[in-house]
Amino acid sequence: MEVTVSSIVLSLALVTFLTLAWKALNLLWLRPKQIERCLREQGFKGNSYRFLYGDTKDFISAIKEATSKPMEACNDDVVRRVIAFHRYFVDLHGMNYFAWLGPTPRLNITDPKLVKEILSNTEVFQKPAMLKLLLTGIVAYEGEKWAKHRKLVNPAFQTEKLKVISHIDFFKVLEIDTESMLMVPAMYSSCCEMISKWEALVSTKGSCELDVWPYLSNLTADVISRTAFGSNFEEGKLIFQLLSEQNDFAIQHLRSSYIPGSRFLPTKTNRKLRKIYNELGALLRNIINKRQGTMNGEDGNSDLLGILLTSNLIDIDQGKLGNKKSIKLTTEEVIEECKLFYQAGQETTADLLVWTMVLLSKNQKWQTLAREEILAVFGDNRPDFDRLNQLKTITMILHETMRLYPPAPILSRYIHRKTKLGGLVLPGGVEIFVPTMEIHHDPEIWGEDSKCFKPDRFSEGISKATKGQSTFFPFGGGPRICIGQNFALVEAKIALAMILKRFSFQISPSYVHAPLFTLTVQPQHGAHLILQKLF
Numbered sequence: 326m327e328v329t330v331s332s333i334v335l336s337l338a339l340v341t342f343l344t345l346a347w348k349a350l351n352l353l354w355l356r357p358k359q360i361e362r363c364l365r366e367q368g369f370k371g372n373s374y375r376f377l378y379g380d381t382k383d384f385i386s387a388i389k390e391a392t393s394k395p396m397e398a399c400n401d402d403v404v405r406r407v408i409a410f411h412r413y414f415v416d417l418h419g420m421n422y423f424a425w426l427g428p429t430p431r432l433n434i435t436d437p438k439l440v441k442e443i444l445s446n447t448e449v450f451q452k453p454a455m456l457k458l459l460l461t462g463i464v465a466y467e468g469e470k471w472a473k474h475r476k477l478v479n480p481a482f483q484t485e486k487l488k489v490i491s492h493i494d495f496f497k498v499l500e501i502d503t504e505s506m507l508m509v510p511a512m513y514s515s516c517c518e519m520i521s522k523w524e525a526l527v528s529t530k531g532s533c534e535l536d537v538w539p540y541l542s543n544l545t546a547d548v549i550s551r552t553a554f555g556s557n558f559e560e561g562k563l564i565f566q567l568l569s570e571q572n573d574f575a576i577q578h579l580r581s582s583y584i585p586g587s588r589f590l591p592t593k594t595n596r597k598l599r600k601i602y603n604e605l606g607a608l609l610r611n612i613i614n615k616r617q618g619t620m621n622g623e624d625g626n627s628d629l630l631g632i633l634l635t636s637n638l639i640d641i642d643q644g645k646l647g648n649k650k651s652i653k654l655t656t657e658e659v660i661e662e663c664k665l666f667y668q669a670g671q672e673t674t675a676d677l678l679v680w681t682m683v684l685l686s687k688n689q690k691w692q693t694l695a696r697e698e699i700l701a702v703f704g705d706n707r708p709d710f711d712r713l714n715q716l717k718t719i720t721m722i723l724h725e726t727m728r729l730y731p732p733a734p735i736l737s738r739y740i741h742r743k744t745k746l747g748g749l750v751l752p753g754g755v756e757i758f759v760p761t762m763e764i765h766h767d768p769e770i771w772g773e774d775s776k777c778f779k780p781d782r783f784s785e786g787i788s789k790a791t792k793g794q795s796t797f798f799p800f801g802g803g804p805r806i807c808i809g810q811n812f813a814l815v816e817a818k819i820a821l822a823m824i825l826k827r828f829s830f831q832i833s834p835s836y837v838h839a840p841l842f843t844l845t846v847q848p849q850h851g852a853h854l855i856l857q858k859l860f
């Protein structure tokens with residue numbers, strides 16, 4: 326009897342072991358090889374899959390090589406530096422390539438029709454797991470959960486919420502603290518603080534050399550703190566510090582997670598990430614609890630947090646007519662969305678501003694045109710929402726900046742099952758890689774001068790410039806298009822209007838052009854400009 330029991334246990338152990346071994350073999354060898362055959366049959370080229378690591382080492386060395394030295398001039402091949410790993414594989418295999426992120430193949434797609442299809446079909450083309458490890462909130466959710474969150478968060482970004490500046494004088498008359506309660510005034514207040522610092526720096530000589538990058542970075546953090554937390558803005562700032570720490574660790578994490586399984590290891594980075602994550606959660610929970618205790622009807626309209634806490638959907642149960650229930654975000658869900666506003670909105674908007682200032686420094690003609698427009702539209706008035714809409718030249722400049730330096734230079738998606746894409750039939754388990762920056766720089770789309778700064782490409786709007794194709798998508802596209810795009814553009818216009826009115830600027834001799842892709846495209850060595858006071 327004893328022999329029988331132990332032999333049963335042994336057989337069970339053996340079966341379990343063999344099943345696991347088979348699964349591992351399938352996941353790490355047979356499946357990648359099968360996918361590789363399928364991709365080659367459809368005309369894609371790439372390295373043969375190498376066990377476990379795939380092309381990971383090539384990825385890392387291409388990035389190291391490209392970022393070890395600055396670029397010579399602004400018109401050099403910026404794509405080669407920013408998405409170096411992509412260029413490395415294009416050089417080896419051409420545009421129709423696949424590369425191995427560990428055992429996962431990453432397929433390069435640049436055809437505008439296919440890009441449109443990928444971005445439109447959110448059910449099939451989902452966010453990759455790696456992104457979901459770094460970010461939470463709507464950016465990482467799928468299906469019904471995403472749809473529910475998008476609807477609940479949307480009110481926070483509607484034009485009316487941004488627009489209230491046109492009534493600022495009315496609020497002033499009533500002696501209501503407009504600075505902490507409305508979004509555009511909050512943006513204006515943050516810009517005023519930055520401008521005052523710059524004015525103090527140039528006051529003695531009338532000009533000074535300044536690295537504007539940390540100031541712009543601080544500005545966009547400040548704007549999110551004010552607009553997200555209103556009266557709790559000082560506490561919001563603390564959260565931002567923790568989030569930027571979290572981002573630094575997330576980048577290390579991202580690099581190490583190319584190695585299969587590493588994200589689950591209790592490494593120092595992983596432990597630190599978890600610690601920051603918990604601290605952040607506790608801080609936000611504290612703010613929310615305080616806010617819920619003091620909330621009244623009007624508070625709900627004042628800032629992003631208030632809007633998230635009061636936003637609700639009416640779900641009508643189709644089966645039982647008249648059976649309605651109100652759906653709201655839970656405290657934990659509000660925490661995730663607030664964190665995401667920082668992660669998705671701070672760095673990206675700072676990138677947009679810094680590259681605009683660099684490009685306007687190198688293109689003085691456009692700087693003058695932009696300033697003339699600001700003076701013509703606003704005169705001596707503060708920037709207000711309705712007049713921001715009249716800024717045609719500034720809008721063209723912002724679009725051209727995002728064409729050349731898209732803050733998010735790549736997009737990626739994952740397909741879980743066999744999928745038709747245009748004339749292709751792709752196997753499940755493939756990551757789709759859309760190199761936004763490559764498409765934005767393509768001479769076949771944008772002409773021989775595709776690498777030059779020419780805002781007048783956008784003089785008749787985006788659809789004329791792109792001939793209606795999906796060739797310009799700095800904010801992504803389809804149903805998952807950036808929810809904060811209007812917020813970012815309003816903020817950038819206010820900041821530029823205020824900067825251009827008070828200063829002229831040019832490139833300093835100490836400026837080093839070195840765009841670097843971390844989570845977004847930043848100036849690796851800052852942005853040293855010479856500021857000259859105008860009035």
Ligand code: HEM
Pocket residue numbers: 463464465475665666667669670671673674677731732733736737798799800801802804805806807808809810812813
């Ligand atoms: C110049 C500034 C910005 C740029 C270039 C930018 C770019 C993008 C891009 C490309 C996506 C789509 C990602 C994908 O499809 O994989 C996205 C999504 C998103 N962005 Fe932005 N963004 C900017 C500013 C902001 C701001 C200011 C906020 C909020 C305060 C924000 C919040 C979000 C959110 C929540 C999503 C996810 C939307 C969803 O999945 O439904 N972004 N952004």
